[in-house]
Amino acid sequence: MKRILITFSLSLSLLIGSISICYGQDEELRRLELAAEQGNADAQYSLGYMYVNGEGVTQNDMTAVKWFSLAAEQGHAEAQYSLGDMYLEGQGVIQDYVRAHMWFNISDANGAGAADRARERAARYLTTAGISKAQEMARECEDRNYKGC
Numbered sequence: 331m332k333r334i335l336i337t338f339s340l341s342l343s344l345l346i347g348s349i350s351i352c353y354g355q356d357e358e359l360r361r362l363e364l365a366a367e368q369g370n371a372d373a374q375y376s377l378g379y380m381y382v383n384g385e386g387v388t389q390n391d392m393t394a395v396k397w398f399s400l401a402a403e404q405g406h407a408e409a410q411y412s413l414g415d416m417y418l419e420g421q422g423v424i425q426d427y428v429r430a431h432m433w434f435n436i437s438d439a440n441g442a443g444a445a446d447r448a449r450e451r452a453a454r455y456l457t458t459a460g461i462s463k464a465q466e467m468a469r470e471c472e473d474r475n476y477k478g479c
Contacts, residue, residue: 391422407440431464
């Protein structure tokens with residue numbers, strides 16, 4: 331009986347601990363979502379990262395694209411890089427090598443690490459005309475301050 335009571339007590343302690351951890355994670359997620367909804371580009375990027383990787387949330391590529399797009403429109407270089415990756419792989423969007431190249435171009439210009447190599451990967455799938463189109467789209471996107479790209 332004593333062993334059962336100790337086992338029950340330990341199980342209850344572990345359960346309460348995991349509930350408080352989940353509550354803490356839920357609270358952090360709510361704070362991050364609030365910041366993202368208020369336009370914080372870093373929070374938007376972080377949510378995109380969480381959704382694409384299924385970290386703390388159910389994995390959802392389309393939701394990741396939404397958050398990456400909002401951050402990218404504010405000039406967030408890593409979000410722009412991540413959008414390029416989503417277009418390159420066709421995750422949450424229709425695969426589009428021209429658009430991938432465009433986002434890698436933009437993110438490279440804004441200082442995202444490895445964007446130049448990613449742009450080269452995308453270029454392997456494009457003709458010279460496709461690369462020219464991507465470069466033109468990147469210039470137009472920059473001229474519009476990344477809105478509606």
